[in-house]
Amino acid sequence: MGRSRTYEWSDPAVTAAAVGRASGLDLLREMLAGRLPGPPITATLDFTLDEVEEGRAVFSLTPGEEHYNPIGSVHGGVYATLLDSAAGCAVQSTLPPGMGYTSLDLTVKFLKRITVDTGRVRAIGTIINRGRQTALAEATLVDARDRLLAHATSSCLLFPVPVSED
Incomplete structure (x- = not known):
């Protein structure tokens, strides 16, 4: 018999409308506090934003079978998403009001296999450099004992975000 999982998410337009109005840090703090909904991908994969401060963000996930690839471990796309x-x-x-970003690339190095037996994992992101038009960040994926499971670097494009008049 097949397994099933049901989940709900909030309208992503609510959070998207707030992007240009506040600083990036304030926006993320509003999501962390539950005053703004998180993006639907967090419900889809069942991960959470746990910490945020300027230049640093931490997400976590408890691996489940729903995250598995055909060989019985967590799919690399789940690592990459975190x-x-x-x-x-x-x-x-680090962004001021009126600024947004998009990822230009993501380079991931998978170092250890993750299964349901791994337990909760954390993705810890930190900014390395931010210029006027681009930023460079890295993230590590660790288990509860802080063993490194994966590492990534990401280049991001920074751009002005139009703010809607309400």
Whole structure:
């Protein structure tokens, strides 16, 4: 018999509308506090934003079978999503109101296998450099004993975000 999982998410337009109005750090703090909904991908994969400060963001996930690839371990795309989120939000946390970002690339190095037995994992993103038009960030994926499971670097494009008049 097949397994199933049901989940809900909030309208992503609510958070998207807030992007240009506040600093990136304030936006992420509003999500962390539950005053703004997180992006739907966090519900899809069941991961959470746990910490944010300027230049740093931490996400976590408890691996489940729903994250598995055909060989019985967590799919690399799940690793990449966590690392991309952590690195990108580390960049976002440094942006002033009216600025946004998008990832230009993501380079991931997979170092250890993750299964349900691994337990909760954390993706810790930090900014390395931010210029006027681009930023460079890195993220590490670690287990509860801080063993390195994966590493990523990401380049991001910075751009002005149009603010809607409400």
